[in-house]
Amino acid sequence: MAIVLGSIWVAREHLRGVWRTAWGKDNGVSDRDEIMRYRTALIGIALGVVYILFWLTRIGIHPGVALLLLFAVITLYLGLTRIVIEGGLVFVRGPLVPQAYAMHLIGPADLTGSTMTGLGLSYGWACDPIATFMPFGANAARVHSERRFPRGVYLTAVGLALGISLIVSFYFSLKLAYASGAYNFGEWVFRRGGQVPYDTVVAKIKAAETLKFGHFAFLGIGALVTVLLTYLRHRFAWWRLHPIGFSIASVGQVRWTLLSLFAAWAIKTLLIRFGGLMLYNGAKPFFVGLVVGHFSGAGISFIIDALWFRGHGHSLYF
Template sequence: MKERVGEEFTARSLLIGLLFCFILAVGTSYNLMVIHGSYMAIDFSAAAAIFLFFLLTFCINPPLGFLSPKLAFTSSELKVIYMMLVVACALPTMGMAAQILPILTSSFYYALPENSWAELIHPYIKPWLVPQSKTAIKYFYEGLPSWESGIPWGVWIRPLGMWATFLMALYLVMISISVILRRQWMEHERLVYPLAQLPIEMAERTIYRNGLMWLGFAVAFIVSSINGLHHYFPVVPQIRLVRYIPIFRHTQTLIFRLSFPMMGFFYLVHLDVAFSLWFFNLLSLIVRGFMTYFGIRFAENLGIYGARSPLFAHLGMGAITVLVVMGFWNARRHLWNILRKALWGADEVEDSDEIISYRAAFWVLILALAYMGFWLNASGMPGWIVPIFLAATFIIFIGLTRIVAESGMAEAVASTIGSSFVVSGFGTRVLGPEGLTAMAMTYVWSADVRTFVMASCTNGLKVIDDRSIKKRPVSWAVIGSIIVTGVTAVWMIMRLAYIHGGLNGNDWFFGGGAKAPYNYIVSKMIHPEGPNVTGWYIKGIGAGIMAMLTFLRARFLWWPFHPIGFAIGPIWIMDQIWFTCFLAWMIKFALVRWGGLKVYRSVRPIFLGLILGQFVCNGTWIIIDILAGGRGNRIFWI
């Protein structure tokens, strides 16, 4: 098919992108609440975006080109559509919509005399933050009774409207930071962006003509389809891709899990990065095992999110802080140029290839951050704590985004979260019950951060790194995708919750995840504590080790350890995928060592096929489950 040149940005790519964002929001929400199939929008891999993009590039676009070359989408148009989809994928479930509704209501629904939530929490929740009807909240969890005529939309208008202003400010900050750091990461440091490589090749359509890609595709698709058939026909044998081996007298578990997509992503990263990820994970497991064996434990309660031990939570926070600070230091000339462009309009600083100008990015960042600070203070967070909390939270966001762009960690979380950092570092007494309650509300957007707009936007910017695409209009496409997806997903989840009962929808988002913030702050209210000085020392040690690893890697070419491994290796998700990372590293090491880069590149399509095959299989089986009325056919988790 002949490629048309000069289309840059078209109205039809915007409209089709918005349509697919709507489909993505409806489909992922329905899958989460009713079908209970494989998660498609829960992490940075953006499985739903890949699946829909496959339908567009492989199933829809070729027939359009056959009918008329003018009907087919160009690669530039397809890349814009994918950027809209990947940003949209950060919103329907884990990233926002499945978090906000349960967290706003769970403190009322789960309040019991035994937990004293009504006395300890309710007096400090601002009425404009949550719906005020206890009946509407009850029906949200249990479903509307037959005598009720309709969903009580009215009680949700004010709280969701207030949250919408905050979340839009948050997303504008994330987009601005992505734009500010794009040139540094993409052109100066040349990060590999493993998560962007497959959609780029799908848009350019060369991958579909490669037989090795279809080999990898077939392996992932067939294995997962056999497991999908097992759900309907137990006589079909199940292929188990995970094994658990207890170690250290059953105090720790060594997990051997094979994940086809993660193997594909890890194959694309540098060898020292992949090696360091699995090495530091196993090292942390050994340390945890010895600590348990000898009765050494850190009793601090940091909540349920982050590393499995407070020791690694503090070490990781120190490490990721150094990662971000050193990144800013390395980017100091680039950041100075942006400041010159924003404040004095320096003509020699080029920003025409950005989706928004540097001046707009700078001022949007400042104004949106100011609004976020004002909003958080109004919600009950002490004024002097607000900048500390925002700094810690955005260090985590930026650090994770950098890690995803460099390491291929499509499944990643930070070692701790902003609210736990503040509570541990400054104590509960300076926050008081009102400040702690405000901290609980931040779990909506800053706690279980397995996906968020900044990382998605950063990968999307890599996908549209194409001179034929006019960049400025893409910013409006991204904002449009956020609005369409966010509104649709919230509407869909609310509607399904009132029809079927939220408790029947998803037991994590409407159960443990919804109760987690309030369990945490109530424990701190009942047992108030001062600053954890030991935690600060451990953070300092983590920062020192990270700085040393960074220095040694820069000084010695033979140094085998990448600092990212220390920062992210000990997280619980890495416990699940270390073996897959090890396999990908071992295969790539052998191919490069004995075959050279030529062999590595020739085998690369197989690993891209593993990613595509798994995600297409996930989406295919969700459609089968919808048509067949199947429930709980979760053929893939991580």
């Protein structure tokens, strides 16, 4: 939360200019080279918030709790987007699910059964966002800013890619689930993962936990440490500890890739120290090729499984 609020504070002048441009006022920021007009983006955000809040309240969540949950979700997504873009991580998840944030900020004992049940149902909408669209959208905006594609053509292409991927993924997930049984996929999300939201809600209702000072204490300590790390990073050029690392240090995906992260950090440091920016920029295609090669290998493996190992494929984590 401190990372997101800090980012908004740093960008406050730009955001003020965006607001002025969106409503045709003077001293705004030009959106000529943006992927979407600012007014369209703001109207889309407003409509999306209203739509989400409507359905959250319809499944039984109290409007105030729905607002708190949506705030947690937006904060998490914005934070993950900055972490992916600035940190260069291939995949990452948040250190806390939004539902837990909403529950413990109020206290499960003070929430109605309807609200608790609705929070459990909302896990299907926003829970473990390993692959959210916002980081991809940010990368798409960066490509657009460098290549200067026609706005309408580029936005249409992004929309088509998103729509087709959603339709294909939904279709095959449901088709295979009904044909073979989702439990037989062997994936955690289709086995134990599907039970966690409901087991969590039942356990919280039975425990009737009240508001705890410790939760606010940890929240405050985390915010203070993040602010301190941010200040030190901007104040001293030699400071190495980044607030992003502090915010995701406990995440499983980071622990699994810790060796790779430190190896990449060491290689980058050596390239810059002994070869300068020229060697560093010259080495970029090689490392991009490693990432592309990894996903290409996974794709080739999928094709091989589909042709020669139907029903008995090989599990690859990518």
